[in-house]
Amino acid sequence: MSLQKLLSSFMxxxxxxxxxxxxxxxxxxxxxxxxxxxxxxFVFTILIHM
Structure with a gap:
């Protein structure tokens, strides 16, 4: 289920x-x-992998 579908149904x-x-x-x-x-x-993961 896509995030947009989930968000629209939630709204x-x-x-x-x-x-x-x-x-x-x-x-x-x-x-x-x-x-x-x-x-x-996301930023944390990038910093770890640098």
């Missing part, structure tokens, strides 16, 4: 909820944090 699920805006804000914060972690791991 669709959030919009079905009553507090769609709050849930989206929370999901966006979590998503941004996940991207930061992935970037940090």
């Amino acid at each position: 669709h699920f959030c919009l079905l909820q009553k507090e769609a805006r709050n849930r989206f804000a929370l999901a966006y914060m979590i998503f941004k944090r996940m991207i930061q972690v992935i970037q940090a791991m």
